[in-house]
Amino acid sequence: MLKNLIIISVSPIAIIFRLFNFRFLDVCHKDAIGHLTIEPFFYLNEYKNTEFSKFKVILAISNKKIFNLFPKKISANKTILQYWKQYFIVISSPFLNILLTPIKKNPLVRINLRPYISDYWTNSKIFDIINRDNSPKYFFKLKKDQTKEKYLLSKLGIPKGAWYVCFACREPGYYTQSNINNTKCRCSDPKHLELAFHEIIKRGGWIIRLGSSKMEPLPKNLLKFKKVIDYPKTEFVSDPMDVFLSATCRFFIGSSSGLLGLPLVFNVPLLLVNTIPICHSSFNKQDLVIFKLYQSKKIKKNIPFPEIVKTPSANYTKDKEFENDGIKLLENSPEELRDATIEMLNRLEGIQKYSEYEEKLQNKMLSLFKPNNFCYKTPVRFASSFLKKYSHLLE
Numbered sequence: 164m165l166k167n168l169i170i171i172s173v174s175p176i177a178i179i180f181r182l183f184n185f186r187f188l189d190v191c192h193k194d195a196i197g198h199l200t201i202e203p204f205f206y207l208n209e210y211k212n213t214e215f216s217k218f219k220v221i222l223a224i225s226n227k228k229i230f231n232l233f234p235k236k237i238s239a240n241k242t243i244l245q246y247w248k249q250y251f252i253v254i255s256s257p258f259l260n261i262l263l264t265p266i267k268k269n270p271l272v273r274i275n276l277r278p279y280i281s282d283y284w285t286n287s288k289i290f291d292i293i294n295r296d297n298s299p300k301y302f303f304k305l306k307k308d309q310t311k312e313k314y315l316l317s318k319l320g321i322p323k324g325a326w327y328v329c330f331a332c333r334e335p336g337y338y339t340q341s342n343i344n345n346t347k348c349r350c351s352d353p354k355h356l357e358l359a360f361h362e363i364i365k366r367g368g369w370i371i372r373l374g375s376s377k378m379e380p381l382p383k384n385l386l387k388f389k390k391v392i393d394y395p396k397t398e399f400v401s402d403p404m405d406v407f408l409s410a411t412c413r414f415f416i417g418s419s420s421g422l423l424g425l426p427l428v429f430n431v432p433l434l435l436v437n438t439i440p441i442c443h444s445s446f447n448k449q450d451l452v453i454f455k456l457y458q459s460k461k462i463k464k465n466i467p468f469p470e471i472v473k474t475p476s477a478n479y480t481k482d483k484e485f486e487n488d489g490i491k492l493l494e495n496s497p498e499e500l501r502d503a504t505i506e507m508l509n510r511l512e513g514i515q516k517y518s519e520y521e522e523k524l525q526n527k528m529l530s531l532f533k534p535n536n537f538c539y540k541t542p543v544r545f546a547s548s549f550l551k552k553y554s555h556l557l558e
Contacts, residue, residue: 169265177269186218187267188251188274191281193224196239197421201289201446202276204428207250208299209292220274222247223263226255234260242402243425246303283537284478289446290540299447302430305410312407315399319371319392327369329408329426330356330416332437334378345481349419351437351494354382358501359416364390366508371408373422376400414507419443419480434507437495441468442477444538451507453500453549456493456556466490467556472531495549502548517547524550527557 180186188206192198203222225237226244234257238244244253254260267273278288293299321327332353353372360370369390372381380386381393394400394408409415409425414432417423419439426433433450445452457466457476471477476488485492495503509515517525528550532539550557 170268173265173269174271177266177271180266180272184218185272186220186274187263187272188220188222189267189276190222190224191277193236194239195421196243197424198276198280199224199239200243200424200428201421202279202281203247203251204299204301204424205279205289205292206274206276207301209288211250211301220251221254221267222251223254223260223267225257225260227257229257229261234264239421240402240405240425242406243428246406246428249303250301283440283443283480284475284535285537286534286539287537290538290542293446293448293542294540299430303410303428305407305429309407312404315404316407318399319394319397321369321371321392325369326367326413327371328363328414328416329371329373329412331373331418331420331422332356333418333420334374345483348439348482348485348492349480351418354384355494355497356416356500357384358497359504360385360388360391362501362504362508364388368413371412373405373408414511416504432507432511434503436500436503439492440476440478440480440537441471442532442537443480444541445543446541448542448544449510450543451503451510451546452543453495453503453546455495456553458491458493460489460491465493465553465556467558468528468553469531469557472533472536478537499546499549499552503546506546506548521547521551524554524557531557 188203190198190202222244224244225234226241228234228237237257238255241255244255247253254263280287280289317323330353332351334350335347363370369392370388371392371394374395376395378395380396381391385391386393406425409422410429410431412426412431414434415423415426416434416436418435418437423433423435427446433445433447435445435450435452438444438452438454441454441457457471458464459466476485476490479485506515524547525544528545529541532541
């Protein structure tokens with residue numbers, strides 16, 4: 164109540180900003196890299212070169228804390244703020260952010276970004292934007308001077324000219340304990356990627372894990388590969404290096420984690436695995452997806468995909484929601500992860516061919532999503548090997 168009163172009380176100042184055509188982007192979770200990248204990215208792709216581009220758009224996010232409690236949330240990556248300066252007025256001063264907090268929340272100047280990725284229970288604006296333009300137009304390009312990052316890449320052991328795949332598996336540790344306790348459903352075990360990594364290495368690639376330094380070390384079955392690098396556990400971790408690796412990898416293997424936002428804004432193909440909810444697909448036509456299976460705890464059988472999409476569980480993102488509905492989530496098997504990786508590699512090499520039957524399964528999967536589903540009209544592909552294996556769940 165007090166918060167709303169403060170926001171209303173600054174309306175005279177907000178009116179002045181409005182009269183001079185200033186608007187504030189309201190990023191939902193400033194300390195989450197996915198929101199910091201994806202939300203402004205699709206706003207830009209929706210409104211660039213339209214009548215709305217006349218606005219002087221401000222992205223106000225603090226780049227550091229000045230007090231222990233306030234501001235509570237700071238930028239998840241300072242380097243990405245530098246890239247946003249190409250398109251927006253970026254205010255990273257913590258003092259100015261404190262002063263602007265009630266103003267940028269005022270509806271007279273606030274640009275609400277929730278409809279892009281935060282409202283899981285309704286159709287995302289993202290897919291309308293993608294289908295309108297066939298693909299996003301405004302991708303980042305790496306700044307020319309990357310000498311330091313290239314040097315650090317060599318220090319990580321990557322030979323000059325070698326290609327690599329980056330990956331990230333969400334795990335507890337980045338957020339508060341209450342968040343951790345209710346979002347384990349979005350986590351996955353990296354040890355199941357062993358067969359997938361073998362395929363990448365067999366074709367000459369390297370693998371680099373991205374993520375927080377708070378993560379557990381990679382399991383031994385992955386570290387046995389000499390071409391697998393546990394980057395968060397090295398001395399070379401930094402915001403610029405996070406961006407560089409995400410922007411230069413051949414493709415990115417991710418899950419229900421915001422780290423996929425970094426490669427996305429640099430137009431790097433995404434292979435998303437173990438995603439939940441079923442309606443949270445990926446964002447671009449070059450991407451490939453497989454998701455966790457929903458199993459009924461009562462009858463111990465996998466729930467058909469059409470049944471899932473017809474229920475609220477298609478949009479669940481929290482452990483309690485699945486528990487209350489008696490649903491157990493099953494991670495993708497090592498073989499499923501391997502086969503999806505092979506398909507992605509083949510697509511990038513231009514040798515992937517799809518049969519009439521595979522196209523039929525793809526169309527049937529896409530037809531399940533209705534206007535009230537988050538990824539309605541998504542342009543991505545679901546891995547053919549996955550759809551063929553579970554074709555009985557498509558009926």
